[in-house]
Amino acid sequence: MNIFSNLSLVVSLVLFSVAGSSAEMARARMWCLSLRFQQGTAGFGETLDLSTINSSQNGELAPTFSGRTYVSLMTLDVGFAFTGLMNVDLPPFADSNGDGFDDFFDVTQGVQATTAGSYQTDVSMGTMTASWSRGAGSKDGTCVLALHDNTFGDLGNFRHNFEVLEYTGQVAYTPGSNSVAGAVSLTQTGIPDNQIGGQVQFVKAVTNRFNLLSLQPGTWTNSAAQALVNLADDYQREAAWPTNYYGFFDFQDGDLSTGDLDYTTWFLSIDDLNDVNHNGIPDFSDDPQTISPPRPPRLSLIAGSGGLTLTIAGDIVHTHQVQEVTSLNSTNWQPVISVTLTNDPQQVPLPLPTEATHFWRVVAQ
16 A cells, blocks of 8 residues: 555644733742641650640741741640740751742752751740751651750650641733733642632732732632631742742731631742743733734645655744644544744654544644
8 A cells, every 4th residue: 555645634724812811821839938837746755836826736837037947836745834935947948949949848849957946935945956857749747856955954856747838729810011810729739628719919010010010918718618818918020030920928817727817928939931922021920912823824745755744834933733633524633743933934744644544734823
């Protein structure tokens, strides 16, 4: 059988237009700057609890925003109870994946480090050593707090399980001239049933609208249908990470189950790879674009001994996806290759098909 005699070419064009009012998608990650600690236990049943509120033990270890130092109230039970205040340092900042953010709060990255701290109770004071460990890909880690009291000596090594509170998902947004409106949908890492999200609006800075934005106050909901009120915050984009917008996301109350204000300070990162006009500014903060669709490409096919050559005459810079089926009765066109035209026309090599009859089309974007 001469396969070349049965090769067929279908010039079937599908054109996508991008309008300025259409919604686009960006990736999002949000994490709490506080850590959630479970009760720690030592070798003889001694316990250590952390909390930032007086009404209950909420397990929060919170940032002081002074270097790497974190703070919490503490309740220490070594046969009789002490209450006091503790400070402990987080491991030094690290950024193994080069995204500009601290690996400690990135669940994809692991942590292994030792830091120092101190505490003061209602009867004494002392120092502590914190041994941190969390595997890459896990939101859960362990922290062993070794307490040495200035009065009572060694109080034991308290082993705590701790949790990084991280959510990932997406933002569906609509670009605007002076503002950006969107809907955020996030799922907690490691707990797929826990979701959070809501509407957001960013107002662009008048003097630097591509790089500086202000998040407006609003209300999100969690999986329990509880309302979480967020405050106003500033966001920015830097040249080192041109697709990323980041800033604090402050809740009025981040954990409604405790009845007190806690877990309030979060960080939100939005990564937008959309750039329809190829000017280096993501569509998230760029001026709304109305882009005319590329012109219908013209196609020709030549069969050679080593394969096929498809020639596409179309608009340069635009992506052209070659798709194929073996029967025109099929609607399941499969992608073969995507090419951004740098020449008009441009040749694209294709492998010889194994079927006697074959059809191709090109989607110009």
